[in-house]
Amino acid sequence: MKKIYQVDNVPISGEEILVQESIFHNANGYIGVRNCLEEGVPEEVRSVRGSYINGFYDFSAMNQAEKLYGLVEEKQTILNVADTQTIRLYLDGEEFSVFEGTLEKNRRTLNMEEGWTERTVVWTSPKGKKLEICCRRMTSFVRLPLFLMRYCVKPLNFSGAVMLESLHSGDVENYYNPEDPRVAGERRNYLEPVYRFADAEMSLLETQTVKSGLRMCTAVHHRVSVPYKMQTEEKGHGVTRKISFDLQQGQEAVLYKYTVFTDSIRNGRCREEAVDCLRELTQLPVEMLYKEQKEYLDSYWEKALLEILGDDEQNRAVCYNMYELLQSVGKDEHCNIAAKGLSGEGYEGHYFWDTEMYIEPYFLLTDPDMAKSLISYRHSTLEQAKENAVLLGHKKGALYPWRTIMGRECSGYFPSGSAAYHINGDIAYSIIAYYLATKDLEFIREKGMEILVETARLWMDMGAWHEGSFRINEVTGPDEYTCMVNNNYYTNVLAKHHLYWTARFDEMLGGQDFAEREELKEFWEASRHMYLPYEEKLGINPQDDSFLEKKLWNLSETPKDKFPLLLHYHPLYLYRHQVCKQADVVMAHFILEDMQSLETIRKSFLYYEKITTHDSSLSTAVFSIMASRLGMEEKAYHYFGDSAKLDLFDTHHNTKDGIHTANMGGSYMAVVYGFGGVRIKEEGLFLAPSLPRAWEGYRFKICYEGRRILTEVSREGCRIMLEKGGPVKLHLYGKEYLLEGCLEQQ
């Protein structure tokens, strides 16, 4: 099946415009441009006309209602940096707008094989002129600064003059809406103009942030396929080109609009770099740019193969999710993956634990270098994590921020922000997972170990010995409906794993001074005696010390319009109940399944399932994985469906603010770790494929210690093929095999 997502008769009412802007946005990990209507929208129609640079931010004041020591009073926010996507079209005084005249065709296409989006419109003006417009957009994976638009126009029932008004504007601002508490409520000015230039070849805008003092540049070049006249208007921090030409009926004109984005984080001479880069790009044949993009994606899909047979919709959804992860993932150590990727301003462009626990597992299995780069980003912000630890009162160690861009904490509500100390364990887990899947001990020596030791020190500083076991008090686990608890199972089990591996790596790296001998001994001890709450009678791991003493929330009696609960109940009320926003113990059982018996895992799953709302988009994928693990096929399939379709079907009603990258990783994991049963442990690679009844089969490739392994699952059984690399032992359905060529299991 072609990796193409196409929608005809795209709705243009209500919030659909916003949703399409997110879903069809173009990004390459460095820049992202929402797919807004080129010609703009009338004032009453809501649209977020944004272009973003990953890791580019300004500081913004965040006032606390009551000031307490250490509360964060300044956050970072991703910036809408420029508008170069606006192209208005005029026919002899009539302006093109889908909100007037007649729309005969309105198609959106996302071509994930070739790496572009297209919008095709057949429109008849109020005065009867009919034309076709087709706009293709591409953010290049090969040349990260490039955003390329190809705007084609063809008169269908007339000949005459066409005028395109193409904008290059730095007079932009972040989206705000005083009515919506979930986005910025006030207009804020983050950007100041520095430099504006325009000649026949290019226009150039340099902009500086107000507080962080970062600079960025956009350079724009236009090329037109027919004879034309161009008029230039410079005004404020913007340049407008009016491009006029005559067309015969049926004749097509093509405008190529090149935008190059550069910034001072990556290059201090960002203005010069933008000019050089644009010149270089415009000298290349445009077809070459498209070809490079396709080649890049050919190679990507070759690595990241995942196909579901027998359910096109789900197959397309997972394919879309994987493509979006590639679009979102930062390509250098200055950035990471935002909760919304580069598709919108939701969560202000912040990076969360989502990266380590939901997205890195995907890259680890498909492109481990990407995982390495994401870890490098954490390494580059280790100093800020140490400062954060000091702010939180710690005498040693590092505490990574719950949400951040440049490394400083941006959480305004610490009980479900800074208190989520598990972020340290998550980052450690991802480093250990990287090692287990690659055996790249060199990277552990180079960067991993420093992170592991500093974050391990924090556990030692904040934990407490009590009755012979090591306890971790006053933290918040993954579930944000229960905050500031003692001995959150997830946190403790992760800390145990973290401390153990930190000491292990020290042994493996032998003789390097990452930590004091005494300290390492303490890591061993704390890991060995880590307190893991367990409740005998129920046979489950309590989420924390007091979770099971709280009132059970009856979800079946909760009115539908009260979901998500967080929008309808005071945090204190939620905290007082046994009710979960998302997988917590269940998540811990997925990532570290050998810490408890399968019986405990099963009982826990059934217990928590009853009280989990899945109000977080990070939940259903994990429940799907664990349902697979426990042989609950129907449930696994059901949860997977919820996860896979979240954005394409806007099931959480907030895709308008941007896509949900963590869930995208989760839906991949639900297939490969879930149905496929993949685990990578110290003991090696594990597989245990199962096939949902609704499917005919599925296939996926994974990387393991430099090898590439293809797994195909069908009604007949499963086949595991070694595509690249030498023979390797693996565990299939619990039995060890040596994989040399192809392993089949009926």
Add this chain to the structure above:
Amino acid sequence: MKKIYQVDNVPISGEEILVQESIFHNANGYIGVRNCLEEGVPEEVRSVRGSYINGFYDFSAMNQAEKLYGLVEEKQTILNVADTQTIRLYLDGEEFSVFEGTLEKNRRTLNMEEGWTERTVVWTSPKGKKLEICCRRMTSFVRLPLFLMRYCVKPLNFSGAVMLESLHSGDVENYYNPEDPRVAGERRNYLEPVYRFADAEMSLLETQTVKSGLRMCTAVHHRVSVPYKMQTEEKGHGVTRKISFDLQQGQEAVLYKYTVFTDSIRNGRCREEAVDCLRELTQLPVEMLYKEQKEYLDSYWEKALLEILGDDEQNRAVCYNMYELLQSVGKDEHCNIAAKGLSGEGYEGHYFWDTEMYIEPYFLLTDPDMAKSLISYRHSTLEQAKENAVLLGHKKGALYPWRTIMGRECSGYFPSGSAAYHINGDIAYSIIAYYLATKDLEFIREKGMEILVETARLWMDMGAWHEGSFRINEVTGPDEYTCMVNNNYYTNVLAKHHLYWTARFDEMLGGQDFAEREELKEFWEASRHMYLPYEEKLGINPQDDSFLEKKLWNLSETPKDKFPLLLHYHPLYLYRHQVCKQADVVMAHFILEDMQSLETIRKSFLYYEKITTHDSSLSTAVFSIMASRLGMEEKAYHYFGDSAKLDLFDTHHNTKDGIHTANMGGSYMAVVYGFGGVRIKEEGLFLAPSLPRAWEGYRFKICYEGRRILTEVSREGCRIMLEKGGPVKLHLYGKEYLLEGCLEQQ
């Protein structure tokens, strides 16, 4: 000893001006005026020039850094309503200012027997003119709207013209200081002018609040003892009178300046009322106003006798504290006692649990009607408490706000605000205490029971049965260094008492439909099976379920400059340790001493003492009381001293923001409940006086069931005398006696 507090050579540098403004403020429970220099201060000198009306407020936005359902986004704030205290003095072009010329005498006096303050200054101008100024201020206890100034001026070495410029201004604003996080950081406009009027007799200003729509009025009249000329300037929302006269050397001129305050909360026609009231007042001889005040205080001190013999400083301090409580306590059901009384803008004029647990016990023993009025205030805000309960997710019951003026919650940080559910228990406790001391069942029927039932319902709605006992999860006890815990001992023991007495009163009131039968049964059950945490090994009551599992904070190793801890440590860090801001379990053991054995109380005291910082002003008094209870005389005396002197010696360095009313009540309690051993229980009145070694003796009077009982303690023993009312049984040092006339114990 005369009840006079006098300071010579009052310092005029640094923050002293602010401290004196608080300490010598005049108030009567309805209005309060800070004792600022009449002539004003130069711009660089900090001063808070405020006049306040108890219960008069405006709403003010309180933005939350992260919006969550139910978080409070609007608070109430007390308002600086007008300036009528400004009187500038000019001598032939020279303006009087203590910051220029020579100051020979600079005395402040607070006369607590006659109910006024005086400031006496002998000053020589830069050009050599010497004069004496004496300004007496009084807020009348008998005529609450009246603030009266008597401004005397006497040339000492010259004869000539004197001009007084007396202001009546509504162009005022609340204090703000962008540098100080503990007060308002931004200028805000709360008041709008409505009406201005001036004739020869009076000036009148009416003002309306911007958001709450309340109105208030000030009417001012001047009377001068010598022939004078008066010029009037009306400008903005103010009236200035320039009063000129000639004086001979040694001749004194007296200006009486009457201000009347009225407001629309108490009287919709507040403008007319101000005019009528001022006219009535100015027709009375001024000496009568002073005389009434003295008579009022004679009667007050007669009831509220407390004398310490052998330590004048402590005697004066406690006397001052009692006087300030009288100044602060609201005299009608529209208001209460603010944390800072009417002496400043600290805590924004909010009422806390301080009232019920630290101040009402004082009034209950000296003037029970005052306690009744404070309870009536809570009754008048019961509807808002019900709304607050709904906001917090409860299906029934009422939850009183942690801090408020008009009844709505004003807490911006809910973990140590709204989560302090013990406020419900505190209010219930005060009602039960009122009954036990007065046996006024009629008031229970009329108002008390409704409060008791609604707040009892809340425990039932929020509590949870677990393993046969009733538990209260996710609340914050008195100690704000530990938040959102399960089974805070203080909260639970109070809830037990509250539920028991609610059911008991229902029986006593028989047949009234305050609650359903089924509900009352549940109250009994929950009370009987209330879970009270107890730790066997230590033999103490843990502060909450997990308190003892946390790391012990070593206070002796904490640098002095890190106190108070809240200004130097992140809340999460504090929460993770065994460290207390104030008495919590120790407080519970004071108020409900029969719930545990004396041994548990003793061990608990010693345990918590080691980890209590007393960073809250509510702490040392309770530690003093319990040290007395446990026979730890030295400690009791030491803690009492800390408590008694807090404001007069500005030991917490924030008296500038206002006095600490709760601690004032606490210092009284430390003598009467502490050294005197007074308890009032269902079983009757208990006394067990002890005498600190440093004292010669002490004496105090208390009210009990309409009787007045005088207790005198000396080296020889103690004498208990029935001053008023019939014979009564009492328990002295654990033995029961019948008090008929005088009971002596050697």
